[in-house]
Amino acid sequence: xxxxxxSTMLVTLIFAGANLYAQEFENAVTYNGxxxxxxxxxCVVCHREGGIGPMQFETYExxxxxxxxxxxKVANREMPxxxxxxxxxxxxxxxxxxxAQEDIDTIVEWVNQGSPLGDADVTPPEFELADPDQWNFTAxxxxxxxxxxxxxxxxxxxxxxxxxxxxxxxxxETDRCIKAVQVKPRxxxxxxxxxxxxxxxxxxxxxxxxxxxxLTEYAMGKWGERVPDGVCRTLPAGSVVSWDIHMxxxxxxxxxxxxxxxxxVVEIGIWFHPEGYENEARFKQDLRSYDIQFTRQNRxxxxxxxxxxxxxTQGYHSFDHxxxxxxxxxxxxxxxxxxxxxxxxxxxxxxxPISQISxxxxxxxxxHIYDPEVAPLVPAxxxxxxxxxxxxxxxxxxxPDPDQWVFGGNRTADEMSHAWMAVTHLDEEGYQELLxxxxxxxxxxxxxx
Ligand code: HEC
Numbered sequence: 001x002x003x004x005x006x007s008t009m010l011v012t013l014i015f016a017g018a019n020l021y022a023q024e025f026e027n028a029v030t031y032n033g034x035x036x037x038x039x040x041x042x043c044v045v046c047h048r049e050g051g052i053g054p055m056q057f058e059t060y061e062x063x064x065x066x067x068x069x070x071x072x073k074v075a076n077r078e079m080p081x082x083x084x085x086x087x088x089x090x091x092x093x094x095x096x097x098x099x100a101q102e103d104i105d106t107i108v109e110w111v112n113q114g115s116p117l118g119d120a121d122v123t124p125p126e127f128e129l130a131d132p133d134q135w136n137f138t139a140x141x142x143x144x145x146x147x148x149x150x151x152x153x154x155x156x157x158x159x160x161x162x163x164x165x166x167x168x169x170x171x172x173e174t175d176r177c178i179k180a181v182q183v184k185p186r187x188x189x190x191x192x193x194x195x196x197x198x199x200x201x202x203x204x205x206x207x208x209x210x211x212x213x214x215l216t217e218y219a220m221g222k223w224g225e226r227v228p229d230g231v232c233r234t235l236p237a238g239s240v241v242s243w244d245i246h247m248x249x250x251x252x253x254x255x256x257x258x259x260x261x262x263x264x265v266v267e268i269g270i271w272f273h274p275e276g277y278e279n280e281a282r283f284k285q286d287l288r289s290y291d292i293q294f295t296r297q298n299r300x301x302x303x304x305x306x307x308x309x310x311x312x313t314q315g316y317h318s319f320d321h322x323x324x325x326x327x328x329x330x331x332x333x334x335x336x337x338x339x340x341x342x343x344x345x346x347x348x349x350x351x352x353p354i355s356q357i358s359x360x361x362x363x364x365x366x367x368h369i370y371d372p373e374v375a376p377l378v379p380a381x382x383x384x385x386x387x388x389x390x391x392x393x394x395x396x397x398x399x400p401d402p403d404q405w406v407f408g409g410n411r412t413a414d415e416m417s418h419a420w421m422a423v424t425h426l427d428e429e430g431y432q433e434l435l436x437x438x439x440x441x442x443x444x445x446x447x448x449x
Contacts, residue, residue, distance in 0.1 A: 030118020
């Protein structure tokens with residue numbers, strides 16, 4: 001009797017063990033089965049030979065040694081580099097690099113299980129790698145319709161901030177609507193160009209050049225911008241590109257001191273809608289920099305952050321007509337750590353959160369492009385509230401020196417406080433139509449569910 005009990009127990013234990021083993025196997029996460037796909041789709045574009053990432057993730061052998069660091073970076077949402085809070089405001093963005101929570105969990109679990117390769121017969125889906133110097137929208141939109149290069153300049157590999165300002169004609173013979181635009185430093189210029197603003201200017205009657213509109217803004221790590229369908233961001237016939245390029249020699253990818261980086265060129269690639277699109281597009285869109293805290297005349301002049309101190313800046317903007325905000329890109333330098341945009345509705349007193357970036361860093365500048373279906377529709381008179389946070393203490397990992405006074409200014413060591421927004425200028429009728437369309441869609445999807 002006793003013996004029987006014992007052997008039954010043993011059998012039960014063996015079964016339990018086998019079950020556990022089977023269960024573990026069922027939930028096993030492997031590189032070939034799960035993780036390779038995630039890495040290929042989200043990381044290899046930068047982490048490959050000739051890419052901007054410091055290490056390569058093209059094969060299991062390359063990925064495996066980095067597994068613990070990958071787990072850390074992915075779990076903290078530091079990689080892929082796209083800082084945008086996932087629990088505040090609008091979440092549907094275009095060209096959003098963030099991993100789905102499910103993929104983050106898969107990578108974390110894979111590393112916890114010892115980062116196994118898995119079944120050798122199963123391989124992660126194939127991926128095609130574009131040339132690292134290719135335009136970001138080429139796969140989708142083909143080559144840009146127009147490329148305008150800046151005038152080449154030689155600059156020292158290390159040294160102080162430098163600016164390069166000049167005009168280059170576009171050669172455009174008719175007004176065109178921009179569909180997408182990207183600015184990219186060519187070759188070695190990548191390591192020194194901190195940011196580059198490009199505007200369209202038109203010759204006035206007296207021959208001088210007058211600013212027409214902003215084309216795009218480039219800052220390190222930026223991907224590009226697209227304009228939603230149905231609106232026109234115009235590049236006028238006869239326009240001239242005004243380049244304003246800020247270089248910081250030795251900023252990233254420092255080369256040996258004393259050497260010169262030759263022929264630095266920044267290129268702007270523009271994809272246009274077909275000719276005549278401006279007649280189809282009902283509304284105009286423009287990209288502008290919106291000041292935070294100060295007026296244009298003394299922009300950023302009064303921005304002061306004491307040693308080991310902190311600062312919050314705020315800016316308020318409203319329009320006398322309804323608008324749709326198509327994109328949002330906060331701008332600051334090494335002390336800036338966070339940014340947000342909200343809308344205040346005076347009739348209801350409601351302050352609506354739109355976007356927040358709690359771990360902002362100057363290494364990566366993103367224009368957060370809202371999915372046109374959910375882009376904020378702002379009634380005339382509502383107030384757009386922009387806020388940015390600065391940390392000049394040693395808690396800020398990007399802070400080069402917490403004992404310095406920091407002032408507003410153009411140098412990398414100074415601070416800035418403004419945000420870029422692409423805004424579609426609506427009229428009351430267009431605004432009501434967009435609202436009605438959204439309501440209808442909402443009701444349809446409620447009915448479908
Ligand atoms: C847009 C380009 C880009 C993408 C996409 C990208 N990385 Fe990176 N990654 C970088 C760059 C540049 C660095 C080095 C500078 C930095 O840390 O920002 C880096 C650094 C890292 C590091 C090292 C950090 C350290 O402290 O040394 C890890 C690990 C990493 N990336 C993992 C990943 C993983 C995993 C993915 C995909 C889920 C990914 N990256 C996607 C560009 C990218």
